[in-house]
Amino acid sequence: MPLLDVRDLKTYFYTEDGVVRAVDGVTFSIEPEKTLGVVGESGCGKSVTARAIMGLVKSPPGRIESGEILFQRDGRIIDLAKLNPKGEEMRRIRGNEIAMIFQEPMTSLNPVYTIGNQIMEAIILHQHLSKKGAKRKAIDVLESVGIPSPDRRVDEYPHQLSGGMRQRAMIAMALSCRPSLLIADEPTTALDVTIQAQVLDLMNDLRTELKAAIMFITHDLGVIAHMAENVIIMYLGRIVESAPVGEIFDNPRHPYTIGLLNSIPSFTDSREKRLVPIEGIVPDPIGPPRGCGFEPRCPHAKELCKSQIPELKAIVQAHLAACWLYH
Amino acid sequence: MLALSLTRSNDVLSHNVLLEVRNLKKYFPVRKGILKHTVGHVKAVDDIDMYIKTGETLGLVGESGCGKTTTGWTILRMIKPTAGEVIFRSKKMAHSGDEFKEINVAAASRRQLRILRREMQIIFQDPYSSLNPRMTVGKIVGEPLLVHGVTHGSELEDRSRKLLRAVGLKADHMKRYPHEFSGGQRQRIMIARALSLDPQFIVADEPISALDVSIQAQVINLLIDLQKALRLTYLFIAHDLSVVRHISSRVAVMYLGKIVELAETDELFLNPKHPYTEALMSAVPVPNPHYKGSRIRLHGDVPTPLNPPSGCYFHPRCRYAREACKNEIPAYREVDKEHFVMCHFADSLSLQPVWTG
Numbered sequence: 091m092p093l094l095d096v097r098d099l100k101t102y103f104y105t106e107d108g109v110v111r112a113v114d115g116v117t118f119s120i121e122p123e124k125t126l127g128v129v130g131e132s133g134c135g136k137s138v139t140a141r142a143i144m145g146l147v148k149s150p151p152g153r154i155e156s157g158e159i160l161f162q163r164d165g166r167i168i169d170l171a172k173l174n175p176k177g178e179e180m181r182r183i184r185g186n187e188i189a190m191i192f193q194e195p196m197t198s199l200n201p202v203y204t205i206g207n208q209i210m211e212a213i214i215l216h217q218h219l220s221k222k223g224a225k226r227k228a229i230d231v232l233e234s235v236g237i238p239s240p241d242r243r244v245d246e247y248p249h250q251l252s253g254g255m256r257q258r259a260m261i262a263m264a265l266s267c268r269p270s271l272l273i274a275d276e277p278t279t280a281l282d283v284t285i286q287a288q289v290l291d292l293m294n295d296l297r298t299e300l301k302a303a304i305m306f307i308t309h310d311l312g313v314i315a316h317m318a319e320n321v322i323i324m325y326l327g328r329i330v331e332s333a334p335v336g337e338i339f340d341n342p343r344h345p346y347t348i349g350l351l352n353s354i355p356s357f358t359d360s361r362e363k364r365l366v367p368i369e370g371i372v373p374d375p376i377g378p379p380r381g382c383g384f385e386p387r388c389p390h391a392k393e394l395c396k397s398q399i400p401e402l403k404a405i406v407q408a409h410l411a412a413c414w415l416y417h
Numbered sequence: 418m419l420a421l422s423l424t425r426s427n428d429v430l431s432h433n434v435l436l437e438v439r440n441l442k443k444y445f446p447v448r449k450g451i452l453k454h455t456v457g458h459v460k461a462v463d464d465i466d467m468y469i470k471t472g473e474t475l476g477l478v479g480e481s482g483c484g485k486t487t488t489g490w491t492i493l494r495m496i497k498p499t500a501g502e503v504i505f506r507s508k509k510m511a512h513s514g515d516e517f518k519e520i521n522v523a524a525a526s527r528r529q530l531r532i533l534r535r536e537m538q539i540i541f542q543d544p545y546s547s548l549n550p551r552m553t554v555g556k557i558v559g560e561p562l563l564v565h566g567v568t569h570g571s572e573l574e575d576r577s578r579k580l581l582r583a584v585g586l587k588a589d590h591m592k593r594y595p596h597e598f599s600g601g602q603r604q605r606i607m608i609a610r611a612l613s614l615d616p617q618f619i620v621a622d623e624p625i626s627a628l629d630v631s632i633q634a635q636v637i638n639l640l641i642d643l644q645k646a647l648r649l650t651y652l653f654i655a656h657d658l659s660v661v662r663h664i665s666s667r668v669a670v671m672y673l674g675k676i677v678e679l680a681e682t683d684e685l686f687l688n689p690k691h692p693y694t695e696a697l698m699s700a701v702p703v704p705n706p707h708y709k710g711s712r713i714r715l716h717g718d719v720p721t722p723l724n725p726p727s728g729c730y731f732h733p734r735c736r737y738a739r740e741a742c743k744n745e746i747p748a749y750r751e752v753d754k755e756h757f758v759m760c761h762f763a764d765s766l767s768l769q770p771v772w773t774g
Binding site: 284285287288309312313315316339349350352354355357364365367369372 | 480601602630631634635637638641659660662682683686696701703704705707712714716718719771772774
């Protein structure tokens with residue numbers, strides 16, 4: 091039974107210029123203790139999907155239109171889409187059972203509270219420990235994410251930490267309540283490559299230790315190859331391809347996935363090999379194409395692609411693509 | 418004839434070099450207190466030497482705060498260097514009959530700088546904040562031509578149109594404003610503007626970092642095509658090693674204000690001589706699930722350039738560090754033909770190359 095089962099989720103934003111269908115019918119699931127990579131470029135709906143799961147879609151202008159977000163909790167199944175985002179139950183789940191880390195730790199850490207206080211807040215709220223016990227726990231989690239001299243750092247403010255340390259502190263905070271699902275939204279994008287490597291290793295270690303599932307959102311295919319077991323590729327609010335990580339890289343099916351892989355330089359390619367870019371630009375999300383969203387940029391587009399949206403369907407077992415080439 | 422021989426005797430650069438940097442330093446004072454006493458210096462660029470050959474791309478890589486952007490800006494004298502020389506072969510200042518004249522950009526006069534601006538240009542990282550939102554694209558691209566008095570009127574419009582076409586935009590984009598364009602298109606506008614004065618040398622400062630993956634390749638290909646067509650020379654500043662490997666003929670690696678290694682691209686990636694280069698390359702997540710290389714993990718953060726470590730700046734994070742590394746700053750030396758390294762043990766270490774499958 092999956093830990094999280096998202097079915098036909100739609101999240102729209104009602105702006106002055108028109109309706110943005112940020113997430114437009116997305117179906118996927120995450121098994122316990124597995125990592126799902128979510129890949130896509132800016133505006134593809136990957137972050138909004140995460141926010142919808144967390145009950146953090148800003149309303150107005152945003153709204154979950156329809157669909158289900160089924161979350162397994164103590165053997166029961168709860169539809170998060172039906173919960174009041176500000177209600178008691180959602181608050182109990184958020185932070186405690188589903189935790190989230192963001193790209194820029196500075197925007198999610200409160201600058202006027204010490205690191206320790208912020209971690210303790212979550213622990214006290216969800217685990218009913220005393221203040222003293224919570225502080226000891228906070229030092230423990232800081233140590234577990236590899237922050238040196240945690241007993242001193244616990245009393246420091248976010249600005250006193252480097253970018254890599256702040257991201258570690260964020261991870262410590264997110265994991266302090268041992269969630270069963272961690273949503274990581276571009277957690278290493280703002281970090282330097284040597285620090286990114288440290289943080290990715292840390293996340294992999296903690297996943298094994300805590301037995302948490304991870305929804306890992308990124309635009310970086312290198313990070314995905316390193317972190318994920320299953321991958322979904324998003325474009326213009328929809329999933330265009332879904333497969334185990336090996337399949338995505340060795341046997342990509344959707345023209346967008348193929349285009350992405352061809353457009354990045356790789357150490358395994360000759361330096362002289364010319365990159366093959368995806369032509370054109372991502373369409374305006376207000377008034378997107380009527381048919382397949384990728385049709386205007388697709389080298390294989392046919393008449394049918396202009397008028398009808400292809401469904402996400404299995405091509406072979408566990409490998410799904412939304413493309414008329416395969417239907 | 419006389420002029421030619423004179424030029425030759427005054428020349429200091431070898432024949433294929435367009436620009437040479439010698440002992441370049443840029444220190445920023447750090448002030449504290451109400452009286453703003455200088456309490457120290459951030460050595461953003463700390464005594465570097467390098468040369469760039471005509472028509473090549475020199476990649477400059479390193480992590481944030483290593484001084485790569487300051488290096489680029491100092492070379493162009495957008496900021497004034499603390500010390501050192503930047504010798505540039507100016508065509509526009511050449512005496513009649515000569516092909517070029519060597520100018521020290523670091524000490525150039527106002528008048529010389531004005532001419533040098535036409536020959537040395539920059540493309541910035543952020544195409545969102547570097548374009549004036551109140552100017553049409555045609556005006557943005559043509560402005561340098563107008564300011565430098567190169568041309569005006571209908572000829573100016575003509576040239577602007579040609580420039581836009583050269584970077585893959587349409588002539589009817591002339592009348593539109595920057596906000597109507599996507600990130601990739603704005604970067605094309607920036608490139609067209611940089612090209613407008615027909616420069617020889619362009620500093621590309623993280624030109625694709627702000628762009629979406631599918632758009633990055635378009636801009637990389639454009640830069641490569643323009644280089645071939647116009648014989649441009651690039652200093653390509655970036656943190657993405659796979660992009661740098663793809664576009665550069667040679668690569669320089671910076672750490673805490675110093676160039677720690679510089680070599681021809683394949684040589685650097687297949688035969689690295691500095692432990693930082695080795696660690697940096699192995700930290701790049703490879704977009705291949707069958708990756709079999711071993712990953713080297715650097716411990717700790719990059720030290721602050723305000724108070725760098727003693728000896729070799731890299732020694733606290735270096736897994737090969739020995740006693741000498743704590744006490745003596747290693748010399749920057751040529752260990753192999755055109756392979757420069759700043760490490761005491763460059764000759765004896767056997768380091769791991771990049772994983773090539």
